[in-house]
Amino acid sequence: MANYNCENWQKSMKLRFDYNNMMAKYVGETEGLQEKELNELNDFAINAFNKFNAIRGTGMTGWADLPYNQGEIVEDVIKTADDIRKNFKYFVVLGIGGSALGPSAVFQALCHLHHNDLPDDKRNAPKFYVEDNVDPERMQALLDVIDVNETMFNVVTKSGATSETMAQYLIIMDILKAKFGDKAKEHIIATTSSAKGNLIKIAKEEGLKTFYIPDGVGGRFSELCPVGLLPASVLGIDIKELLKGAEYMDKLCATSDVKSNPALMSALLSYITINKGKNISVMMPYADGLKLVADWYCQLWAESLGKTFDNDGKKVFVGQTPVKALGVTDQHSQVQLYTEGPFDKVTTFLAVDNYRKTFIIADGCEDIPDVNFLCGHTMNELIQAERVATEYALTVKERLNRTIYLPEINAFTIGQLLFFFELETAYAGEMFNINTYNQPGVEGGKNATYALLGRKGYEEKKAELNNAPKKDDKFII
Amino acid sequence: MANYNCENWQKSMKLRFDYNNMMAKYVGETEGLQEKELNELNDFAINAFNKFNAIRGTGMTGWADLPYNQGEIVEDVIKTADDIRKNFKYFVVLGIGGSALGPSAVFQALCHLHHNDLPDDKRNAPKFYVEDNVDPERMQALLDVIDVNETMFNVVTKSGATSETMAQYLIIMDILKAKFGDKAKEHIIATTSSAKGNLIKIAKEEGLKTFYIPDGVGGRFSELCPVGLLPASVLGIDIKELLKGAEYMDKLCATSDVKSNPALMSALLSYITINKGKNISVMMPYADGLKLVADWYCQLWAESLGKTFDNDGKKVFVGQTPVKALGVTDQHSQVQLYTEGPFDKVTTFLAVDNYRKTFIIADGCEDIPDVNFLCGHTMNELIQAERVATEYALTVKERLNRTIYLPEINAFTIGQLLFFFELETAYAGEMFNINTYNQPGVEGGKNATYALLGRKGYEEKKAELNNAPKKDDKFII
Numbered sequence: 038m039a040n041y042n043c044e045n046w047q048k049s050m051k052l053r054f055d056y057n058n059m060m061a062k063y064v065g066e067t068e069g070l071q072e073k074e075l076n077e078l079n080d081f082a083i084n085a086f087n088k089f090n091a092i093r094g095t096g097m098t099g100w101a102d103l104p105y106n107q108g109e110i111v112e113d114v115i116k117t118a119d120d121i122r123k124n125f126k127y128f129v130v131l132g133i134g135g136s137a138l139g140p141s142a143v144f145q146a147l148c149h150l151h152h153n154d155l156p157d158d159k160r161n162a163p164k165f166y167v168e169d170n171v172d173p174e175r176m177q178a179l180l181d182v183i184d185v186n187e188t189m190f191n192v193v194t195k196s197g198a199t200s201e202t203m204a205q206y207l208i209i210m211d212i213l214k215a216k217f218g219d220k221a222k223e224h225i226i227a228t229t230s231s232a233k234g235n236l237i238k239i240a241k242e243e244g245l246k247t248f249y250i251p252d253g254v255g256g257r258f259s260e261l262c263p264v265g266l267l268p269a270s271v272l273g274i275d276i277k278e279l280l281k282g283a284e285y286m287d288k289l290c291a292t293s294d295v296k297s298n299p300a301l302m303s304a305l306l307s308y309i310t311i312n313k314g315k316n317i318s319v320m321m322p323y324a325d326g327l328k329l330v331a332d333w334y335c336q337l338w339a340e341s342l343g344k345t346f347d348n349d350g351k352k353v354f355v356g357q358t359p360v361k362a363l364g365v366t367d368q369h370s371q372v373q374l375y376t377e378g379p380f381d382k383v384t385t386f387l388a389v390d391n392y393r394k395t396f397i398i399a400d401g402c403e404d405i406p407d408v409n410f411l412c413g414h415t416m417n418e419l420i421q422a423e424r425v426a427t428e429y430a431l432t433v434k435e436r437l438n439r440t441i442y443l444p445e446i447n448a449f450t451i452g453q454l455l456f457f458f459e460l461e462t463a464y465a466g467e468m469f470n471i472n473t474y475n476q477p478g479v480e481g482g483k484n485a486t487y488a489l490l491g492r493k494g495y496e497e498k499k500a501e502l503n504n505a506p507k508k509d510d511k512f513i514i
Numbered sequence: 515m516a517n518y519n520c521e522n523w524q525k526s527m528k529l530r531f532d533y534n535n536m537m538a539k540y541v542g543e544t545e546g547l548q549e550k551e552l553n554e555l556n557d558f559a560i561n562a563f564n565k566f567n568a569i570r571g572t573g574m575t576g577w578a579d580l581p582y583n584q585g586e587i588v589e590d591v592i593k594t595a596d597d598i599r600k601n602f603k604y605f606v607v608l609g610i611g612g613s614a615l616g617p618s619a620v621f622q623a624l625c626h627l628h629h630n631d632l633p634d635d636k637r638n639a640p641k642f643y644v645e646d647n648v649d650p651e652r653m654q655a656l657l658d659v660i661d662v663n664e665t666m667f668n669v670v671t672k673s674g675a676t677s678e679t680m681a682q683y684l685i686i687m688d689i690l691k692a693k694f695g696d697k698a699k700e701h702i703i704a705t706t707s708s709a710k711g712n713l714i715k716i717a718k719e720e721g722l723k724t725f726y727i728p729d730g731v732g733g734r735f736s737e738l739c740p741v742g743l744l745p746a747s748v749l750g751i752d753i754k755e756l757l758k759g760a761e762y763m764d765k766l767c768a769t770s771d772v773k774s775n776p777a778l779m780s781a782l783l784s785y786i787t788i789n790k791g792k793n794i795s796v797m798m799p800y801a802d803g804l805k806l807v808a809d810w811y812c813q814l815w816a817e818s819l820g821k822t823f824d825n826d827g828k829k830v831f832v833g834q835t836p837v838k839a840l841g842v843t844d845q846h847s848q849v850q851l852y853t854e855g856p857f858d859k860v861t862t863f864l865a866v867d868n869y870r871k872t873f874i875i876a877d878g879c880e881d882i883p884d885v886n887f888l889c890g891h892t893m894n895e896l897i898q899a900e901r902v903a904t905e906y907a908l909t910v911k912e913r914l915n916r917t918i919y920l921p922e923i924n925a926f927t928i929g930q931l932l933f934f935f936e937l938e939t940a941y942a943g944e945m946f947n948i949n950t951y952n953q954p955g956v957e958g959g960k961n962a963t964y965a966l967l968g969r970k971g972y973e974e975k976k977a978e979l980n981n982a983p984k985k986d987d988k989f990i991i
């Protein structure tokens with residue numbers, strides 16, 4: 038039986054959400070919250086919980102079922118991934134937004150930190166690239182370092198209308214067809230909607246192996262469907278463990294007792310502090326492995342909660358700007374501002390109890406006490422001490438902060454962490470009474486792009502752009 | 515004569531600062547600025563300009579002289595770098611904060627985007643790693659991918675009291691001494707203060723080749739001294755061109771005519787909008803090559819302006835939180851929030867007129883107009899259209915934004931860009947009447963770290979930490 042099916046092991050790997058430093062007792066009366074405030078909003082939080090559970094699994098909340106309903110899909114993913122691992126040296130994701138951020142986050146967390154740099158005999162999975170931009174310099178750079186003969190591409194877009202991804206697809210498919218003719222299809226897998234959209238149509242015409250993105254799963258909630266599962270499995274990550282972690286977190290959050298439901302409490306704390314003007318949410322992992330989880334979180338939080346209208350059509354201009362920082366690195370970049378600047382943010386630390394390596398700081402510099410005091414300690418002790426010290430420094434300066442502890446970084450804890458943030462976001466969306474799952478603000482730019490590229494049907498938009506006030510040269514220096 | 519010494523070429527490579535979309539005429543009356551407002555603050559801006567020029571080159575503003583006073587140093591750096599390029603396969607920077615962010619930014623901008631992944635015969639410089647954290651997993655990962663026999667390390671800390679960097683130094687020196695004995699010193703170069711601090715003492719004892727960080731150059735202003743010049747030169751970057759670019763920008767900003775001095779106007783716009791409550795500054799380059807310039811900027815802006823006290827000892831809690839975003843990538847992550855959420859930010863786009871590669875989007879998908887309209891366009895046109903479209907989408911939603919155009923990405927334009935931000939920061943600091951160059955808020959965490967690690971002399975701090983209120987288990991879920 039795999040570890041992750043063992044109840045005791047699961048318990049030992051449970052995430053802990055610590056919000057002491059959100060409370061007045063710890064962070065001071067001016068900034069800190071009172072238990073009374075939380076109690077007064079207890080029914081409000083329960084209401085959000087109930088509202089989410091009433092729609093859970095329907096509409097765009099299909100993501101909540103992903104830990105439970107993918108038995109056969111998971112087997113297909115694993116089988117496909119095993120074949121890819123045997124036959125290809127490079128695996129390249131063509132995708133943007135959620136199609137890129139999830140796979141990158143899980144890769145960074147669960148593979149070697151210099152995976153692509155490892156010698157072939159030490160790397161037990163293909164080299165991995167996620168192409169999430171249309172910078173021509175980057176496309177050329179990719180082609181300079183992969184051998185297309187040994188590359189499997191994975192084109193990921195639900196609608197097949199994502200210009201960036203489809204531009205990449207056109208370029209890559211052209212190269213593949215020139216090289217392999219009818220066998221081009223053996224080098225590319227599509228992950229897309231099963232029914233609607235362009236990519237499924239193309240995939241059928243071209244005879245591509247295809248994985249499906251369920252209707253109710255949007256880009257930023259897609260990491261636990263084949264969008265994320267296929268790349269993870271290709272990289273040798275145990276995707277069953279990942280899903281089991283998500284399920285475990287889901288169970289922890291199955292209660293409407295706010296004080297026992299970590300994602301619900303976290304959402305409530307966010308709701309209260311956003312309403313008090315904390316318009317910045319800093320996500321600060323103390324582990325290089327979790328750096329891109331912060332990136333993934335930034336999309337989830339920004340796109341889900343950043344909305345002009347609430348569900349009643351009222352203009353609310355809600356949202357909190359997520360900021361990614363890395364501990365200890367950004368102590369030397371951002372913490373000066375966080376401790377001394379405006380009281381406009383809440384910092385969430387991601388702590389790791391046990392790193393996967395231990396490093397002793399060697400002896401030396403006996404005559405220099407500034408340096409020598411480090412000797413004999415481990416790097417592990419140093420990074421923990423710096424995290425605790427930074428938490429303390431923020432707290433005594435009355436800066437709101439909280440910490441999520443991961444016992445270690447593995448597929449089970451990462452599954453928990455991703456699902457925690459998804460649930461927190463869902464609850465927070467209900468509290469703000471907004472549509473958590475759409476992104477109407479992206480349309481404006483999309484349509485303007487179409488117009489600028491002369492797409493048919495966008496002549497009116499083109500005229501609108503042409504009629505915009507011309508820039509004044511005196512404001513260009 | 516090198517290109518960068520030719521006046522016409524320099525002119526063709528001049529950066530352009532476009533602030534049309536900060537003005538009411540373009541972004542609307544509610545959010546936009548009036549020319550009248552700018553005129554009213556003209557003397558105020560000139561005063562900041564004069565105040566900076568009065569101290570320029572003294573105290574901690576030695577960075578402003580770096581384009582002019584490094585003739586011999588540059589020759590030594592280039593000679594040393596040439597030797598390293600010939601004799602080593604890996605170059606590893608041990609540094610944190612400015613010692614890491616500058617070298618990383620210039621590397622990303624001016625080297626191949628997958629430099630380390632290139633086959634040896636296509637990579638004309640050592641593989642490059644910047645170690646700016648004390649995560650033990652990362653230290654192990656580094657040692658897994660380098661061969662110490664072929665590695666030159668560059669330990670960078672002005673004071674030699676930076677715990678993170680000195681911990682790395684102790685570990686690496688221990689490895690080098692075990693391997694090479696007395697010849698360990700041939701594998702490590704120190705960049706540090708010439709007079710004060712621990713590292714210069716160690717370097718002398720160990721007989722290390724040493725480059726100096728001038729007294730008046732702090733970490734976040736150090737990229738154009740040997741801290742940045744040595745790594746850049748090792749990577750094959752023309753550091754004279756980089757410095758020439760900085761000098762060129764300095765000359766552009768040598769006027770107190772606010773409307774002709776791009777950095778001064780930019781600082782004034784920042785000052786006005788920060789005072790109007792825009793507490794977030796988004797830096798959004800439309801080029802993968804400029805991604806880490808945004809990281810570098812984030813330190814410069816956050817640490818310099820994030821201050822509790824002004825120069826008169828008054829509590830001001832000033833500062834603006836910098837956020838890094840990448841175009842077009844983050845259009846699918848952050849732009850929903852930027853266009854629809856609170857009016858709390860100013861976005862600065864970094865645009866590139868000419869990318870160093872061109873990529874045509876190949877034909878295909880003739881029956882799918884959603885995709886086929888892309889065919890025949892270049893990726894270059896697509897990324898430009900998306901940038902212009904995003905700028906337009908923000909502007910019509912009354913979101914303040916501005917754009918810095920780089921004619922292309924090269925050492926000369928990067929030199930301009932870095933110096934632009936340094937000058938802007940210096941002017942803004944004068945406007946806010948704060949100490950732009952210190953970081954007192956970092957001390958709190960540093961001392962707590964010492965206490966936690968049991969360093970002698972920090973017993974009182976340790977007692978303080980022990981006396982902090984114990985965390986309450988009920989706030990940990």
